[in-house]
Amino acid sequence: MRPPSPSIPEKEFLFSTLEKSLRLDGRGLIEMRPLELTFGEELGHVDCTLGKTRVLAQVDAKMVRPLPERPFEGIISVHSEISPMASPEYESTGRPSDEEVALSRMLDKVIRRSDAVDREALCILAGQRVWHLRLTIHCLSDAGNLLDCACMAGMVALRHFRRPDVEVIGDEVTVHPPSSRAPVPLSLHHTPFSLTFALFAPSSSHTNISSQTAPITLLDPSLLEQRLASGTLSLALNAQRELCVVHKAGGVPLTPEEVLSAVNIAVQKAKELEKMVDARVREDWAMKKIEVR
Amino acid sequence: MSSRIEILNDGGFRSDGRRQYELREMTFDMAEQAGADGSASVAHGLTQVRVSVFGPREAKMRSQTIHDRANINVEVGIAPFSTGDRRKRSKGDKRILEFASTIKSTFEPVIQTALYPRSQIDIFVHVLQQDGGVLQACINATTLALANAGVPLLDFVCAVTGGVHAAAPMLDLTTLEENDLPHVTVAVMPRTGRVTLVSMETRLHVDRFEEILRLAGQAGGVIHKEMRAVVRERTKGLVDAMGAGVRTSDFAEDAMVADS
Amino acid sequence: MQITFTSFPSQSGLRSAYASATKHATEDDEDAYMDVEPFDDFESDSSRLTCPGETLTSAQSFMRGHGTYVDNDDVISSVAGTVERVNKLITVRALRTRYNPEVGDLVIGRITEVQPRRWKVDANSRQDAVLMLSSVNLPGGVQRRKLESDELQMRNFFEEGDLLVAEVQAFFSDGAMSLHTRSLKYGKLRNGQLVTVPPILVRRLKSHFFSLPSGVDLILGLNGYIWVSKHVKESEREGEEGFDAEAVYSNRNDDIDDATRTAIARVTNIIRILAAHSVPLTDVVLLEAYEWAVEQDADVKGLLQEDVSDALVAAVTSG
Numbered sequence: 063m064r065p066p067s068p069s070i071p072e073k074e075f076l077f078s079t080l081e082k083s084l085r086l087d088g089r090g091l092i093e094m095r096p097l098e099l100t101f102g103e104e105l106g107h108v109d110c111t112l113g114k115t116r117v118l119a120q121v122d123a124k125m126v127r128p129l130p131e132r133p134f135e136g137i138i139s140v141h142s143e144i145s146p147m148a149s150p151e152y153e154s155t156g157r158p159s160d161e162e163v164a165l166s167r168m169l170d171k172v173i174r175r176s177d178a179v180d181r182e183a184l185c186i187l188a189g190q191r192v193w194h195l196r197l198t199i200h201c202l203s204d205a206g207n208l209l210d211c212a213c214m215a216g217m218v219a220l221r222h223f224r225r226p227d228v229e230v231i232g233d234e235v236t237v238h239p240p241s242s243r244a245p246v247p248l249s250l251h252h253t254p255f256s257l258t259f260a261l262f263a264p265s266s267s268h269t270n271i272s273s274q275t276a277p278i279t280l281l282d283p284s285l286l287e288q289r290l291a292s293g294t295l296s297l298a299l300n301a302q303r304e305l306c307v308v309h310k311a312g313g314v315p316l317t318p319e320e321v322l323s324a325v326n327i328a329v330q331k332a333k334e335l336e337k338m339v340d341a342r343v344r345e346d347w348a349m350k351k352i353e354v355r
Numbered sequence: 356m357s358s359r360i361e362i363l364n365d366g367g368f369r370s371d372g373r374r375q376y377e378l379r380e381m382t383f384d385m386a387e388q389a390g391a392d393g394s395a396s397v398a399h400g401l402t403q404v405r406v407s408v409f410g411p412r413e414a415k416m417r418s419q420t421i422h423d424r425a426n427i428n429v430e431v432g433i434a435p436f437s438t439g440d441r442r443k444r445s446k447g448d449k450r451i452l453e454f455a456s457t458i459k460s461t462f463e464p465v466i467q468t469a470l471y472p473r474s475q476i477d478i479f480v481h482v483l484q485q486d487g488g489v490l491q492a493c494i495n496a497t498t499l500a501l502a503n504a505g506v507p508l509l510d511f512v513c514a515v516t517g518g519v520h521a522a523a524p525m526l527d528l529t530t531l532e533e534n535d536l537p538h539v540t541v542a543v544m545p546r547t548g549r550v551t552l553v554s555m556e557t558r559l560h561v562d563r564f565e566e567i568l569r570l571a572g573q574a575g576g577v578i579h580k581e582m583r584a585v586v587r588e589r590t591k592g593l594v595d596a597m598g599a600g601v602r603t604s605d606f607a608e609d610a611m612v613a614d615s
Numbered sequence: 616m617q618i619t620f621t622s623f624p625s626q627s628g629l630r631s632a633y634a635s636a637t638k639h640a641t642e643d644d645e646d647a648y649m650d651v652e653p654f655d656d657f658e659s660d661s662s663r664l665t666c667p668g669e670t671l672t673s674a675q676s677f678m679r680g681h682g683t684y685v686d687n688d689d690v691i692s693s694v695a696g697t698v699e700r701v702n703k704l705i706t707v708r709a710l711r712t713r714y715n716p717e718v719g720d721l722v723i724g725r726i727t728e729v730q731p732r733r734w735k736v737d738a739n740s741r742q743d744a745v746l747m748l749s750s751v752n753l754p755g756g757v758q759r760r761k762l763e764s765d766e767l768q769m770r771n772f773f774e775e776g777d778l779l780v781a782e783v784q785a786f787f788s789d790g791a792m793s794l795h796t797r798s799l800k801y802g803k804l805r806n807g808q809l810v811t812v813p814p815i816l817v818r819r820l821k822s823h824f825f826s827l828p829s830g831v832d833l834i835l836g837l838n839g840y841i842w843v844s845k846h847v848k849e850s851e852r853e854g855e856e857g858f859d860a861e862a863v864y865s866n867r868n869d870d871i872d873d874a875t876r877t878a879i880a881r882v883t884n885i886i887r888i889l890a891a892h893s894v895p896l897t898d899v900v901l902l903e904a905y906e907w908a909v910e911q912d913a914d915v916k917g918l919l920q921e922d923v924s925d926a927l928v929a930a931v932t933s934g
Contacts, residue, residue: 163452171556292464295553305564308539308555312460315549318568325561393711411713411741413727422789425741467684467693472789474741502667505712507682507693510668546668546691583666586695590664593710594697596893597816 073290080262080278087113087284092327094282097338099218101346105245106223110215112282114205119215120198121223125235128185128192136184136192138174142166142199142212149204149285165209168256168307169199172213172298176254176306179220183249186228191235193225195248206285209296213256214335220248221343252300255335256307257281257328260291261314277314279324281331295321297328301336362520362535370531371400378515378527378574383495383585385503393504397496399527401486404493406500411474425471429459431493433482455480458493461542461552467507476506487529488516490540490554495582502586511582512551513575514542517567519559524567526574539567543575665692665707672705681715682707714739714814714838716792720783721823723804723836724794726773732766734773736781739814739838742791746773750784750795752802752863772864778804780834780842800824806868807832807844810883812890814839818897825898827905829878835896843882845871880915881908888924894932904931 076086083091095113102109106121128135144152144162152159158166172178184193197219199212224245229236260283264275280287283294293313298306305325310316316324360370367374379400388394391407398404414420419428431454435443444451458480466476478500480493494514501508518528518538528538537559542552550572555564665671669692674685682694683705692698694709716722716738724736727743736744748761751772773779781794781801796802814837823835830846871879885904889896907930913923 157447158449158452160452160456163449163456166449167453175556176558293460299561303561304558305555305561306558308553308564310550310553311457312462312464312551314464315544315547315551317547317549318565318572321550321553321568322565325564329561387711392713413735413737413743471741473791502695503711505694505696505709507684507709508667509684509691509693511666544668546670586666587664590666590695590697590710593893594664597710597895 068286068289072286076286076290077262080280083278085280085284086286089282091279092281092331094331095284097214097335099339099342101222101342105350106219108215108219108222110211110218112207112211112214113284114203115208115211116202117208117211117215118200118202119212119219120200121195121219123193123195123223123225125186125191125237126194128189133189134185135181136179137194138179138181138184138197139194140166140169140173140197140199140216142169142201144201144204144208147203148201148208152204161208165201165212168209168296168298168309169213169216171307172254172256173197173216173220176298177251178217178254180249180251186235187230187233190233195220195223204285206288207258207282210256210258210282213254213298214339217253217255218339218343221250221253221339222346223248252302252304253336253339254298254300254304254306255332256296256298257331258283259295259297259324259328260287261293261295261316262290263292263314276320277316279320281327295324297325299325299328299332301333303329360531362532363523363525369525371529373527375523375525376570376574378577379529381495381578381581383499383582385499385585385589387503391500391504393500393502393506395496395499395503397492397499398484399488399492399495400529401484402488402492403482403484404489404496405481405483406493406496407479407481408476408497408500408504408506409479410476410504411471411506412477414473414475419475420473423472424468425466425474425476427459427463427466427468427476427478429455429462429478429480431455431458431480431482433485437482437485454490454493457490457552457554458497461494461512462497462501465509465512465544465551466501467509470507485530487531487533488527488540490514491516491527491542494542494552495578499582499586503589510544510546511579512542513545513578513582514540514552515571515574515578516540517571517574519563519567522563524563524570526570537563539564539571541568541571541575543572543579545576545579548572548576663698664696665698666695667693671698671707676703678704680704680706682709708815710815711813712815713741716740716744716783716786716838718783718785720819720837721780721834722783722794722838723778723780723809723834723840723842724838726775726777726779729769729773729775732769734769736779736794738792738794738836739811739840740792742789744783744792744794745787746779746781746794746796750793750797752797752799754864773803774866777866778809778842780804780836802863803865804834804842804844805865806847806871807842808879808883810841810843810886810890812839812841812886812896813893816890816893816895817841818895820897822898827878827882827902829909830875831878831882833882833898833901841886841896843879843886845869845875845879877915881905881918884915884918885927888918888927889931891924892928894928900931907931 098111100109108119110117142165146152186192197216199216201208224247226245227238227243260280262278264277295310297308363369382398384396388407391409393408396405411425419426431451433444435441478497482489491514494512498512516528516538518525518532518536520536537557539555541550543550671690671692674688674690677690679685679690683690684693690705692707694707696707696709699706699708722738724738724744726734727737728735732748734746736746738744753765781796783792784795785793817835817837817839826832826846832844832846834842885908904927907927917923
């Protein structure tokens, strides 16, 4: 079912406020909704909320035989699903909707293709035993910008997770339970964060996309903004100023300068997010007393 | 990740003998395909793509009609023989679906869909050979096929890929280069020089990205000139052929009436 | 910095294997940004070509027509084709496009769907046309109210797949066209063959019905659908007072002798050849082509051979 499009007054009101650089929820144009991370009992279980958008991510690891073509690398798989519980517009049947494809591809690009996790460090015994990390993403509620929230949840879950320590003597593999030896965090190369901008065509002519004036760019669109936007720009990047994903398909065309200014905003945000996530993960680890000694 | 082949040697040549900013030879073929309203074949080096456009026509499914504009439907097929390892991809493959949705959302704002309420425009993309720059070839071929079908477009959409090897930007990568280098596909609308599509899936530093984005924008302009020349040539050919046949005296008058 | 092509690395700019094509591009660069002045003399040069995204003229002194849009006071082309001007109105006509209907046009269509009190007709347009039950001639009297019984037996008049000739009566608000067959000239088609050509090749003529010698009737639909059929005698077609519903809505072909069949096949092949060479189809051209074909004594199949068809086109266009 296609969701009913917002009414004309809603649309007009949103556009008129945006022209004055105001947003309906009182945020600034490049302000994100408050991000909250709640960790579960287990390691690698995180509940990420961005405003009212809520995503649950969970990591588990098990030992498997590696793929024959990559004997020195661990395996990472990402499962994501948008259930009808997130929003009535998602249906559980039939072929995956555009949103679902976009989400699972984005997660794949942010978490797997960007080489965030050091896969070789997941190898226990070459060609015999490797760790298989499974990341499951559950979208609980969609109030806009589900994509960023899901990527954030996935990355934070990977950072929070610790795998049991193992010892290899010859061909013997010993797994130490958490009670005897502290589990070890995953070795991550970097932490990419996904940031989505909604683009609005400038001034009254919302149909005429080829106009010369600069479009309005918003960070972290709400549901209404997302629906009315004429295009989005999704970036994924880490605090080291490295872009991992850039995805802008159609919508308002931008000048290269406008793209780059969005990138620069994202660079700042990524640094802030990195700091916050790092602090939250450490805080939680400290509380859980994972260390044995 | 690194292969034994040198991507860019000391003399400034790439593995296939090109220079950094050199594009591969491109061929644009706008010959008609029977049955389709418009079609085009595009080749960038060894990458070859064929696109057929049907419509605007009555929507196949009534649920898909949109009351105030045309619905655009894009389907992408990748031939199993298009790559080195013969592999059949199912229609539901998420990568293919994403590919189709990228093409769809790129062209949705460029086609003047508001002129065709309740209609449907079908775009069928077939990738026949892959050697890097598949998205770029698909976008360019779709532009030409739409122009060929007489579908009103705000502008051409011209796409090109760019990559960076050890701080040296390059254009129009082959599969070999794509496997080793971070690469970006950029599509520009040449009249305003604005960027309508940017797609990158590999890690790249922000400063390098800036460089390659600007470069790709320029290269888009070069590709545009080629595409426009081909469209013009075809238009001219058709006009000439039609002009040769006009002989009845009352014909010209009637044509005028038809336009007014 | 230079962006170049493979085959010509050292040349300036963008020359490529398309050397001849690129030459155009530079020339066009000048006229693409032509201002208002050169516009005045282009009336004589009626085939100015343009491409999507090219600026045609200023929007302040001209009005935009079909195939153009306005951005920042510029009239910009949105299709590839020829620029045409009527006073202050600028239009661009695309060369290959679907049929754009106008009221009064004669079209040939195929029924795609039977709906309550209407048929949907494919007429090579952007949407299926509508033929209302009230817009067809019903059996038993030229003018009478339609009855419920007519509604129930709509498939007796037209069924899915039937071909018909009709006239564009009006448009709906969304641009879909409404057809009518309320004339004895219009109605179901039989005893012949359909050929499809690009709609631009069929121009408005004094009459779209005409007969060729050797018993072939032609109907040139403005939507690019052409019906080639066995000749029906004038008297039979007109019918008597009232009309014979049986005959009009019949689904059976009359007997067609071999000579006529050959003639029909020959005419369809001629049309295909002319369309493939983008020759606009008029009664004069078709007659001439037919006569040429008969004169050459080419067999029907032989016409499609390249040398024969080239000779045919040359004969018709040079004349």
